[in-house]
Amino acid sequence: MASSANATAGSAKKKTTKAKATRKKLRTCAKEGDPDGDDICADEPDEEELALAEENELAEQEEEQAAVGPPTRTRRRPVIRRRVAKPRRVQGSGNHDHEFVGEPIPQDEALKAWPTRYQSSRAKVKARTHYRQAKIEDTIYSLNDDVYVKAAEGKTDFLGRIAEFFEGTDSRRYFTCRWFYRPEETVISTMILEKGTDHKHDPMRVFLSEDKDDISLDCILSKIKIVYVDPNLNSRSKAEKLVECQFYYDMSYSEAFSTFANIPSENGPIISDTASKFSGDTVDLGETSAKKATLLDLYSGCGGLSTGLCLGAALAGVKLETRWAVDFNEFACKSLKYNHPDTQVRNEKAGDYLVLLKEWAVLCDKYVHNVVHSDSVDPLEDEEEDDGPLGEDEYVVDKVIGICYGGTGKENTIYFKVQWEGYDSDEDSWEPVGNLSDCALKIKEFVQEGHRLKILPLPGDVDVICGGPPCQGISGFNRFRDSNNPLQDEKNRQLITFMDIVEYLKPNYVLMENVVDIVKFAEGYLASYALSRLVSLDYQARLGMMVAGCYGLPQFRMRVFLWGALPTMVLPKYPLPTHKVVWRGGIPISFSQSIVYDETQESTLKEALLLGEAISDLPEIGNHQPNEIMEYGGNPRSDFQQYIKLSRKDMLDYSYEHKVCSEDGKLLDHQPLQLNKDDLARVQQIPKKKGANFRCLRGVRVGEGNKVEFDPEIERVYLDSGKPLVPDYAMSFVGGKSKKPFGRLWKDETVATVVTRAEPHNQIILHPDQDRVLSVRENARLQGFPDYYRMWGPIKQKYIQVGNAVAIPVARALGYSLGQAYKGNSEGLDQALFVLPNSFTSLGQAAVPDVNIPSPVGELVE
Secondary structure (H helix, E strand, O other): OOOOOOOOOHOOOOOOOOOEEEOOOOOOOOOOOHHHHHEEEEOOHHHHHHHHHHHHHHHHHHHHHOOOOOOOHHHOOOOOOOOOOOOOOOOOOOOOOOEEEEOOOHHHHHHOOOHHHHHOOOOOOOOEEOEEEEEOOOOEOOOOOEEEOOOOOOOOEEEEEEEEEEEEEEOOOEEEEEEEHHHHHHOOOOHHHHOOOOOOOOEEEEEEEEEEEEHHHHHHEEEOEEEOOOOOOOOOHHHHHHOOOOOEEEEEOHHHHHHHEEOOOOOEEEOOOOHHHHOOEEEEEEEEEEEEEEEEEEEEOOHHHHHHHHHHHOOOOEEEEEEEEEEEEEHHHHHHHHHOOOEEEOOOOHHHHHHHHHHHHHHHHOOOOOOOOOOOOOOOOOOOOOOOOOOOOOOEEEEEEEEEEEOOOOOOOOEEEEEEOOOHHHHHEEEHHHHHHOOHHHHHHHHHHHHHOOOOOOOOOOOOOEEEEOHHHHOOOOOOOOOOOHHHOHHHHHHHHHHHHHHHHOOOEEEEEEEEEHHHHHHHHHHHHHHHHHOOOOOEEEEEHHHHHHHHOEOOOEEEEEEOOOOOOOOEEEEOOOOOOOOOOOOOOOOHHHEEEOHHHHHHOOOOOOHHHHOOOOOOOOOOOOOOEEEOOOOOOOOHHHOOOOOOHHHHOOOOOOOOOOOOOOOEEEOOEEEEEEHHHHHHHOOOOOOOHHHHOEEEEOOHHHHHEOOOOOOOOOOOOOEEEEOOOHHHHHHHHOOOOOOEEOOOOOEEOOOOOOOOOOOOEEOOOOOOEEHHHHHHHOOOOOOOOOOOOHHHHHHHHHOOOOOOHHHHHHHHHHHHOOOOOOOOOOOOOOOOOOHHHHOOOOOOOOOOHHHHHHOOOO
């Protein structure tokens, strides 16, 4: 898109805006690199990939043995507790005098205040009498005093609040301590604080908990002053309140779901008018109205998380709009832009995006707000009139139409996209700011128009940030992952970038998604870091793990979701499951208290969705199906199929609100990855029955220990190409014990998780009834993408986009929770979970007509 080499000085006018353009072919802000050259399955799996997959399956088998069923209440308690162990029923040091003073509390009053204390079946320590005060050496202590509590030798003493004084039936003197937690005593852990990370916690700040223990009275060491500070106080008022105290608290902490949250006051929750904190005006949502809220989707992929959030928020009466999105995958960006045409989608690195946001703020200050930054980078001087001829490499700038920072093949500076006077749009080019030194007026016009259209967000513009920063350094497929310093691994530093963007834009809400390895690897270091970073920024925070199958999908797929909310907002809860699920391995031991599930709810759940219920209505196709658009050719056969075929309007999807899509009602992306000739021949011999895989092929038998071996009585079978029917890698995969190679799915089963690669060499991905792998649309169904959601790019790239996405029903349930919190619904503020309404799983606003579609099955749209 560089300017033509044949441009002449005749292009100049009397008043020109000159730009000395470097003639580089820079067609995009950022490129991921060349996509896969073809869309045919590889002949054989890569050896290293196969080895890594084998390691991963072995790890899955170990986890499956450790956790084979739904979490129970006994597993709610965290297993890994990196904080200092609390004293539990300490017998006392015996080093100082201690006694109760004053008259005992009347029995009826004590029984009313502490009823369980006098019921031996429920009380840890049964009480004989209660008191209001105690004397330890020469100091009088009263109920609700804050105190230091004796810790083990060489350990930092604990902080607590006196909740009870009582004499036990064992004649010992006790006090009940309600604990305060220092940051290092929470899930944040000393490991985060000791490694010198990019943030710090106020050493005076502690967190009040509901945790209590009965402790010997002589464990009290001294009084201490811990004051409550409203988290919304300004810095001056806060400083005044902290003058005469040793510690302060502004949030509570609970081990359940690693929750840091506002503390409800006597007059209700500490929240302000949340509606006033959001941008936009009231909009019509059918029979109701709501405020608009803006969303930035980082590491967006094709938009699964943001799409689901918007759908769920709409059900709660909030119009959440994906205003901005960023991803480094070019094809994922095209998919998101197609399905969300009004979204500002940027194909670039998140780190470059953050630098661009800061530079954009400088430009807006200069050209919109008339604020001059003395330290601004590359300040642009006002242009002057120039009647002279153009130089050899000078071209007339007609208009500035885009902005980015750096990118592949570019230096680290701001670039502007330029339209050249006298040239077509295919000659537009990206030019570094240094080449546009005479173009201040054009840049000013672009910045003012861009500010008006909010092409980039400024601090205060974003209501919600969501995203799943990739942490490839913790993946089980990474043999060289560093468990000692996970954040020093470049493959994990996108987590830091995500939090840096949150810190800069300061949205009202944050939702981060990630794989379960984030709570498993290095004792959950990265999950602890994410929580620590949010809390250090004064966000409320809560971490939960949700299973996609629990929300009406035929897959397991557990993922981690981290909520963040400013103190002025209600912290969203986690929606409890709506469906039963086929439990599989992979349930982490660490952070197990954060699994969103309640076993007592099981009897009220809908039955688990099975594969056949999700895909049985889709027309039969062959191994090679080149058409991206087809006719359905049949009616829905299940409630899920009715729902997944709903229109955008009935889904409450407003992304195409003012546009007409010509593909409405068509079947999109029902294309499988084409198997090569040898693999197709193998697949055609896999029986169409439950549990079928390569073990069913001629010449294979299963020996001791469920290990496959070649049958010595059968001559080895070869294909027409000369390659064996049963490849050696299938026989040796996981020591010959795996059933995955060339495995066929079945209609009454569910899958572990939707994958990003469709090769059948080491995973179960064959269609139950057809000799092919699952199509892109079938995978999209397993992820809950509405049928109207179209993917762009080569077929392999479509699989990657679908497999990397957040399951839509999970995001939709979270979006409903977000909508409720945004509206200020603080009911059960101290609870982390809530039950979705029965209407949540209904088909939508409009009934699906039960009519026959006249088109024959599988008819293609040219």
